[in-house]
Amino acid sequence: MHRLRWLCPVLLALLLIPAAGAANRTGYRAVSGLLSDGRLAFRAWTEADGPRLLVVDPATLEVAVVSGLPVLEPPVPGDTTLERLRAAARLRRGGLQNAGLRLGAPLRTGAWLTFDLCPSSRPLDRSLFIDLEPDSRPLPVFLEVSGRWMATHSDDLAWLEGERDAGRLNITWVNHSENHFYRPGLPLDKNFLLMPDTDLEAEVFTVEQRLLDRGELPSVFFRFPGLVSSPELVDRVLALGLIPLGSSAWLAKQQNVKTGAVVLTHANGNEPEGLEVLERWDRRHRPDLATGAWHWLGLSDWIGAAPPPY
């Protein structure tokens, strides 16, 4: 009996230890500093074997995890892809809806595909990705993941990673907040991330760590839930080193695909009408995709895509 009483707290403690990867991360926080190679550190944390930094290449927007604690210099403003996009997003900070980067001026004719994965009890629309994959694979996709979607769709996440690993998808992970708060009937200025008492840092950092736990790299893009924000919230997201990503072509709202558009649909089972529009558009433009007259654009297509200001 005594032994059992002693064992129970031990077993409970063991059960409470999070999965490998998450267990060892402490002190996750925002930082801002330049490495000697010109990359910008925007997160820092400590694992069992030492410190880590999440860094972005300001020219290419490629993100990486760096071990150790290199000397960080104060960031200096420069004419980089990252700074141009942040400046463009800052110019579009007004209003309650669709702040941030909505449009680019890409060097190739085409548009960026973004798929929001807001919390949903429905499965991922896998057939959409299979249908859209061009002959010249991989298909570049920007996936806006909410933490609550990730928590309930591990099979779908594994499927997406499998498509990526097989060379059929080129995924850029975009943060869409952990909880994606929404309450029907509340005015927009008190809804989504503008709901009082929302902890923005927790909303951002939890999703990033969910991705890191899977061995994935969060990009520097952030999509506001419901596309709802305030100028102050845009500033706070920018201060966390991120670029708010709006949309100029929400297909379920009859907005058109044009070159340079950030195309928005939901692949979480909740917006079949948007996916039908996208599939129809894609079928009509298959010949253009084949000849290179049209491209679905990837992360590298943001390089040089936004002259300041656009």
Ligand SMILES: [Zn+2]
């Ligand atoms: Zn959403």
